[in-house]
Structures are given as structure tokens and as C-alpha cells.
Amino acid sequence: ASFAVFLSVWVYLSYDQAAAGYQFIEKYSWMPQFGISLHLGVDGISTPLVLLTGVVMFTGVIISWGIEDRPREFFAFLFLLASGVFGVFVALDLFMLFFFYEIAVFPMYLLIAIWGWVKTREYAAMKLTLYLFIGSVIALVGALAMYFESGMGTFNMLTLETANFSPEFQKIWFLPVFMGFAVLGGIWPFHNWSPDGHVAAPTAVSMFHAGVLMKLGAFAALRVGIMLLPVGAKEWSWLIFAFATVNVVYGAFIAMTQTDLKYMIGFSSVSHMGLVVLGFSTLTADGMTGAGVQMFSHGVMTALFFAATGMIYDRAHTRHIPELGGMMKPLPWVGTAFIVGGLVSMGMPGFSGFVAEFPIFMGVWQVTPWVAILAVISIVITAAYIMLAIRRTFFGEMPAAFEGHITPIKAIDKIALVLLAGLMIGLGMFPSIMVPMVATGVENVLRILGGA
Numbered sequence: 001a002s003f004a005v006f007l008s009v010w011v012y013l014s015y016d017q018a019a020a021g022y023q024f025i026e027k028y029s030w031m032p033q034f035g036i037s038l039h040l041g042v043d044g045i046s047t048p049l050v051l052l053t054g055v056v057m058f059t060g061v062i063i064s065w066g067i068e069d070r071p072r073e074f075f076a077f078l079f080l081l082a083s084g085v086f087g088v089f090v091a092l093d094l095f096m097l098f099f100f101y102e103i104a105v106f107p108m109y110l111l112i113a114i115w116g117w118v119k120t121r122e123y124a125a126m127k128l129t130l131y132l133f134i135g136s137v138i139a140l141v142g143a144l145a146m147y148f149e150s151g152m153g154t155f156n157m158l159t160l161e162t163a164n165f166s167p168e169f170q171k172i173w174f175l176p177v178f179m180g181f182a183v184l185g186g187i188w189p190f191h192n193w194s195p196d197g198h199v200a201a202p203t204a205v206s207m208f209h210a211g212v213l214m215k216l217g218a219f220a221a222l223r224v225g226i227m228l229l230p231v232g233a234k235e236w237s238w239l240i241f242a243f244a245t246v247n248v249v250y251g252a253f254i255a256m257t258q259t260d261l262k263y264m265i266g267f268s269s270v271s272h273m274g275l276v277v278l279g280f281s282t283l284t285a286d287g288m289t290g291a292g293v294q295m296f297s298h299g300v301m302t303a304l305f306f307a308a309t310g311m312i313y314d315r316a317h318t319r320h321i322p323e324l325g326g327m328m329k330p331l332p333w334v335g336t337a338f339i340v341g342g343l344v345s346m347g348m349p350g351f352s353g354f355v356a357e358f359p360i361f362m363g364v365w366q367v368t369p370w371v372a373i374l375a376v377i378s379i380v381i382t383a384a385y386i387m388l389a390i391r392r393t394f395f396g397e398m399p400a401a402f403e404g405h406i407t408p409i410k411a412i413d414k415i416a417l418v419l420l421a422g423l424m425i426g427l428g429m430f431p432s433i434m435v436p437m438v439a440t441g442v443e444n445v446l447r448i449l450g451g452a
Helices: 004-016 045-066 071-090 094-115 121-149 167-182 191-202 203-228 230-257 261-280 285-316 332-345 350-369 368-395 411-429 437-450
Strands: 023-031 034-041
Touching: 004 045, 034 045, 034 071, 034 094, 045 071, 045 203, 045 285, 045 411, 045 437, 071 094, 071 203, 094 121, 094 191, 094 203, 121 167, 121 191, 121 203, 167 203, 167 230, 191 203, 191 261, 203 261, 203 285, 203 368, 203 437, 230 261, 230 368, 230 437, 261 285, 261 350, 261 368, 285 332, 285 350, 285 411, 285 437, 332 350, 332 368, 332 411, 350 368, 350 437
Parallel strands: none
Antiparallel strands: 023 034
């Protein structure tokens, strides 16, 4: 895992922003008769996501160090999951993108059903798998339609971008492709699998699931939906826009009513991923750049939230907010990290959440100002439920039952918390380390949309 982190940081730092476009390209012909090749490369939008995957994987492994139940299989599946995720972010071949996408979904079922929370794990794992497979099969049909319609006999996405599909074809196929992938991004009304999955999964898998997997859905929806079917994207953007607005506001209200810490974070993910899809659906430079940064910021934030929650649950054996309290005294590191995550979640200036959400709202304002005003409600609601959760969990009187049971966290856990919190503060203070890079990727998308 440390090697993966090292490599993903190296790719991030050595990406040449001035040259932009796709870099680190590798291409191996695999099944030339079908035009399938192992074609890999990263651009300004996927490079931060590669870094995110490396970081979340590293911290997830550190935190799971003490796992006792069949650790070998657990880490094997976790790494298989990670390789699928890395694969989707770097694939430039449509077939390979699907191949890696399914590799990323498959281990989730086993990780949740075997190592998950006993009460709901089988139900949650099955629900998650069915939702995601049905979504990706629908998107796959759309991808095959593109392959045959283009008449180029290739799955190379860089070639397919130039295919100039007829407007009718694009209008018919955009929604199945975009929505099929967006199911994994947690888009309303297909978001229901997500909080259940988060809650049932073991800590490292929750971190991976909310932190990275949900980005796969949004990224693939952009990469295949918007970039290969730009006319369709323009035609249907209003509908995606409407769905995402519901996500943002509704997700925040539902999160506010939750009494289980993990369910609260799960619904807050639905709300925050709604912002990503909302940014993409504006089809403006501001909105899409914000969405790209939000994918990174939200990934680090939820990984931190789930890590902190896992540390509390391991010691208190409950995640029920009314049963907790006063955790700041025995677990100061966890409390501080959770508060940093909270400030990011509510978009506080100086933290990465603000850098990401502000451009998204600017983009939405350029398209339909009243929707921006409606969506801003979510920020107030988010602040409310985060503040309530922090107060009830970390402050006030600690229940007598926990006296002497809450042991301090290990040094290795502190490394993970500091790394995740540091990334969000760093990006919040110095947006220039990521925003210009994402903007280069967005320019390419806008060029494709402009040509449509």
C-alpha cells in the first residue's frame, strides 16, 4: 500500500500542467480484431483521483492493522478493489474501463458480506451489488451501441471522441449511459443502496466505498456519458441538474434525522456527491472544476469521518449518537479530526470543502440562479447536523458505562488521521496545488462540448 501511495504521489507531482492533456500513456494491443487495447493515461481530472485512491488505500490499511478475522483474505480483496479503482481512473479504452469497473464492484460484496456488521451485512451487500450491476449493465449496452454506431471498430475513447454520433443517437443513449454509471455516484432516486452499504461495511471498506468508489460512478458518467455523447449531455443536462439538486437538499435533510453516526455520514455522502453531479451537469468551467475538486475533497473527508467513527465504535461498541458523549477527553485526536472533517463538510473557508463547493455554486448560478439559492439551503442543514453530532458525541458528560473502557488510539491510527486532515487543510489554504490541474482537464471537456 505504501508503494501505491508513493507512486500515486509521484504521478501527481510529475504531471505537467502546462502540457495538459493525457500523460503517462501506455498502450498494449490486447484483442486487435475487436479494437480492444490496454490503453492507460491520466489527465487533469483523473490525476487527483489517482492520488485520492492511493491515500485512502494507505490510511485504510493502516487503520485495519488490528483486524483479527482472516486478515490475509481481507487485505487481498481490499487490494483487488483498489486495483479496479485505479484501473477505471486511468483507462482510456472503453472496454477496459468496464472491465476495471466490474473488478471494483465485485470484491465489495465479499468484503461487506464476510467482514461487515453482522445485523445488516447480507442484505446490504446484496442490495449494493444488484443496484450497481444493473446500472453498469445498462451503461454497457450503451457502450456497445456506441461501438457499433461509430463504425470505427475500436473501443479507444480518444478515437470515439471524434466519432460525431448523430444527435438522435446521442439523445437516446446519453441517459442510459450517464445514469447507469451515476448509480454508483449515488444519484437520486437510485441512491438507496449507498447508506446501507456504508453502514454494513467494516471501517476500511466504508472509507474506500465512500471515499473512492462513489467517485468511480461520477467519473465514469463524465468520461463516457458527457465526453463521448456531448450533444446528449446538452439535451438532458436539465434532468441531471434536477436530480442532483434533489440529492443535495434531500440528502442533507435525511442526514439530519439520523441517530447512527455511520448512517449520518452515509446520507451526507449522498448530499455531497449530489454536488459533484450538479457541478458536472452545469456544463460550465466553474461548475465542472468545482466538481473535480469536490470529488477529491469529499473522498478525503468521508475517509476521515469513517476512520474516526470506526475508532469510536471499536472502543464504545455503539454508533448510536444518543448513547455517546464526552469522547473528547479520552480520544482528543479522534475528536479533533472529526471536527476538521465537519468544517470541510460544511464548506468553511480555509478548508478544501469551500474550494470545491464555491465554484460549483458559481457554475449553478450561471445556469439557473434560483436553483443555486435552493441548493445553498443544504449548507445550513449540513452545518446543523454536523454541529449536533460533534456536540452529542464528543462533548458533555461521558456515560458512566464507558468509564475505563475507552482506550487511547495507537500511534499508527494517529498517522492516518493527521494525513487525511492535513490534506484537507493544505488544499483549503493552497487551492493552487489542485485547482489549475483540474481546470486543464475541464478545458478539454468544454472543447468537446463546444464542438458538439
